[in-house]
Amino acid sequence: MSTRRGIVARKKHALAFVAGVAGLSLGAAARAEDAAAAPEVAGVDVTGAHARGPDSPKFTAALVDTPRSVTVIPRDVIEKTAATSLTDILRTSPGITFGAGEGGQPLADRPFIRGQSSGNNIFVDGVRDTGGQTREVFALEQVEVIKGADSAYSGRGSGGGSINLTSKRPRLDDFVNVQASVGTDSYYRGVVDANHQLGETSAVRLNLMGMENDSPGRDAAEFSRYGVLAGIATGIGTPTRATLLYYRLRTDDLPDYGVPLTRKAEAIPRTASGVLPVPRDSFYGLKARDYQETHADAVTLVAEHDVSEALKLRNVFRASKTLNDYIVTNPGDGGAAQLVGGEWWMKRGTKSRWNPTRTVANLLDAYGKFDTGFIGHSYDVGLELSREQNRNAAYVVYTTAGAACPAGFSGASNSTGVGDCTRLFAPNPDDPWQGTITRPTPSRNITKTVGVYAFDTLSFGEKWLLNLGVRHDSYKVDGTDVGVTSANGAITGETLTPRSGDWDFTNYQLGLVYKPTEQSSLYVSYGTTSTPPTIAAGDQNTGTGTGTGNLANVLLDPEEVESFEVGAKASLLGERLSTSIAYFDLTRKNAQIQIEPGVYAQAGEATVKGVEIGVSGRVTQRWEVFGGYTYQDSELVRGAYNVVGVGDPLANTPKHSVSLFTTYEVTDALSLGGGAYHVSKSFGGNQGGAGGGTYRVYAPAYWRFDLFAAYQVTDNVDLQLNIQNVTDKDYIVRTNGVHHADYGPARQAILTLNVRY
DSSP states (O other): OOOHHHHHHHHHHHHHHHHHHHHHHHHHHHHHHHSOOOOOOTTTOOOGGGOOOOSSTTOOSOGGGOSSOEEEEEHHHHHHTTOOBHHHHHTTSTTEEEOOSOTTOOSSOOEEETTEEOTTOEEETTEEOOSOOOOBOTTEEEEEEEESOOHHHHSSOOSSEEEEEEEOOOOSSOEEEEEEEEETTTEEEEEEEEEEEETTTEEEEEEEEEEEEEETTEEEEEEEEEEEEEEEEESTTSSEEEEEEEEEEEEEEBOOOOEEBGGGSTTSOOOSSSBOOOOTTOOOOOTTTOEEEEEEEEEEEEEEEEEETTEEEEEEEEEEEEEEEEEEEETTSSOOOEEETTEEEEEOEEEEEEEEEEEEEEEEEEEEEEEETTEEEEEEEEEEEEEEEEEEBOOEEEEEEESOOOTTOTTOSBTTBSOOEEESSSOOTTOOEEEEEEOOOOEEEEEEEEEEEEEEEEEETTTEEEEEEEEEEEEEEEEEEEEEEEETTEEEEEEEEEEEEEEEEEEEEEEEEEOSSTTEEEEEEEEEEEEOGGGTTSSSOOOOSOOSGGGTTOOOOOEEEEEEEEEEEEEETTTTEEEEEEEEEEEEEEEEEEEETTEEEEEEEEEEEEEEEEEEEESSSSEEEEEEEEEEEEEEEEOOTTOTTTTOOOTTOOSEEEEEEEEEESSSSEEEEEEEEEEOOEEEEEEEOTTSSEEEEEEOOEEEEEEEEEEESSSSEEEEEEEESTTOOOOEEEEOSSSEEEEOOOOEEEEEEEEEO
């Protein structure tokens, strides 16, 4: 278990690594400056205009001919925006929001796509990346966002779409790229990317990263991490190829769980948003207790063999283990705030999780191209096998000594211990704390999946394409749920309940494409998704599909999502600029709802309709753009019998979102630009108050602006300056609608030295 002393030691190690990278950068800069002008360095010339399509044979047509919305975020955008996390980089793709860690969900990456919680729909190199994690971007070549119901491509899912992270791989080249960054809010980051060619067809590549920083505007929160991606490849450029990758990431943070809602203190006038009006730097956690550690280790082996143009074989094997381990203060979960002596006080609540996950998966694809008469085929058939073991436990946290509650504060002694109070409007993260932290027997689930799929893009001449896809999954979960009782910090009992369930489901993808020109397309598509009850609310749920009331011993069917889409894509200006527009209509059906007191049925329904516009590439040789606009009209159509929430928009699904990052080369050496990001009001939920009735909670609309500048000192050395949230805008980035809301980062300046040699 983490201690603050351990975090300090690891922060020193991270600082030492960053300092070493800075020294390496300066030395490399001197060597690069003395070196002769080198040709363009392979591996770093990736721009929005030249991003690859999805790195999977399941996509049997070029990106412009794929009949669905697909956004590819290249490494060039990742680096220029100074992104370090999945949250950072997905901000550049409008229509994606992030949910808070609540409602049984872990404190981890929880993206929402088209109104659907998609934390379980994240893939790395085409393999589902299970386990609650906070992901890094240092090892990524690009990020692919596939929107809409896509179980034909990815198997079980939530229906909104999926995200694939493509790793950097060895190349036939010799280069070393070094980045050393410093910034406000104690920001230090170092990254090394080194590739070395071994003979004519083999290469090795090593990526190293170390980082630490405070949270801008919320200084008590601290983040420290390091990562490694090592790879070796052979047969590059030949018919038989193999790549072995090892990935390792460690994070050690003092996490931030946001600020309370006004329902924490009913006597305080409610704000329009339902968020308590406290200063942005109000931090309710405890430095003496709170922590979050995440671990990720993964080995990936990709083997490929080209028999002919008509038959190519690709096998991806991946074994991984992750750990999400945390205790965090929930500012809205310690009972109602109380007015004592003319001042509001609150008791701190806690959320915790110990969640190790192990996954073994293998994907085998056979794909290629051939003709039957006048019809061309680009096909892929495959088999996916996976086994996931997920253990899950919440700590029993008991306070024996800490910040005292004021005289007159009722309920100061309860099952969580004594004390541990703080002022509602002036919390102190430096309050002392002593207590016991006990980990009970974890719940355990083993998930086994067998998926069989087939895709074919049929070409009828040069104008018409028909895209077909089908996948059948056998999905089985066996496990044991553990119920825990405790008193005064000691576990007094554990109840073990075995659970099991298995489902078979088939999903489809159908798309028709018309090509007015070679570099443009018009399309209509239909897709389906199946969501087994184990993942109905997002990632890492521990249930296996049973309900309450009349469903207590009934195995639920998977929820079903249907998605229709009509769109157009075009590559313009000599293929420098990619554009797209799409209308989508998504319906989630068969959700469990309460139809009368004590009676449940799978009759719920929700819809999301909208329009997406995307742009990526170069308007001119000097002007580059990346971003788009998304409009979403969502509604809970059928819900519980008491109609609470019916007619409301879905949580974390704003109507309008805009993202645009652009740069312009003012001279051959100087580039200027920045980003503009807008999210309209985002619904959190309806909440009951102590005085009766309900009120709405939402994150207010906001605009955020970033600035970018880069100066090329030599052919191999440049400086980059990023100023994030340049206007220092106070904004709420998300709210779970129950306990808390999260502020977005305040203004931060980051200066990066980039050296390539």
